[in-house]
Amino acid sequence: MNIPFNVPPSVAFQNGHFTAENVVKKVTRSGDLVGIFHDHAAWQAIPAQTPFYEVEMLDSPQGEGELYVGATHLHPGRVGDEFYMTRGHFHHRREQGEVYMGLRGQGLLLLQNERGEARLENVSPGSVHIIPGFTAHRLINTGTDILSALAVWPTMAGHDYAALAQGFALRVVLQEGKIQAKEVQNG
Ligand SMILES: O=P(O)(O)OC[C@H]1O[C@](O)(CO)[C@@H](O)[C@@H]1O
Numbered sequence: 001m002n003i004p005f006n007v008p009p010s011v012a013f014q015n016g017h018f019t020a021e022n023v024v025k026k027v028t029r030s031g032d033l034v035g036i037f038h039d040h041a042a043w044q045a046i047p048a049q050t051p052f053y054e055v056e057m058l059d060s061p062q063g064e065g066e067l068y069v070g071a072t073h074l075h076p077g078r079v080g081d082e083f084y085m086t087r088g089h090f091h092h093r094r095e096q097g098e099v100y101m102g103l104r105g106q107g108l109l110l111l112q113n114e115r116g117e118a119r120l121e122n123v124s125p126g127s128v129h130i131i132p133g134f135t136a137h138r139l140i141n142t143g144t145d146i147l148s149a150l151a152v153w154p155t156m157a158g159h160d161y162a163a164l165a166q167g168f169a170l171r172v173v174l175q176e177g178k179i180q181a182k183e184v185q186n187g
Contacts, residue, residue, distance in 0.1 A: 088138025
């Protein structure tokens with residue numbers, strides 16, 4: 001009997017683009033990120049249609065134990081002094097974690113637990129990030145190239161944005177020519 005060697009999906013490590021039949025893409029634009037950046041006037045000055053990041057992912061089956069794999073491509077830039085970043089979220093299923101791997105560009109992964117304690121990890125090509133359960137996560141592009149990161153997470157994890165209505169406890173800004181993380185009092 002001839003057992004076939006199936007061809008799985010593939011991802012290009014240089015840019016995080018997938019080659020597969022079932023790739024789903026979602027673009028997040030400036031206008032979608034209401035209240036995310038601290039300089040409201042600077043955010044309003046950016047046309048609402050400006051793309052900030054794209055997520056491409058394989059359309060996996062739904063169910064306990066199933067996994068998504070995807071890549072986030074976050075553009076470089078700043079809103080005022082604050083670097084472009086993803087919206088960031090907790091998983092609706094809080095106990096479920098996620099793994100990121102940096103593919104292209106330079107940036108930071110902002111992690112925050114349910115007590116509001118935040119920390120940052122450098123993201124660069126090849127960096128591996130274990131996002132534990134009960135931990136909100138946001139990518140920040142501090143470089144000049146697109147920041148691309150591969151992610152694997154449970155299809156049942158879901159997104160909870162409401163729990164972060166007050167924002168994260170840290171903001172990453174360019175001040176005096178330096179990339180700096182600042183503590184935020186009220187989000
Ligand atoms: O939902 P956000 O915060 O816009 O993040 C973008 C994407 O990043 C991921 O964490 C991994 O690609 C996805 O879960 C999410 O769709």
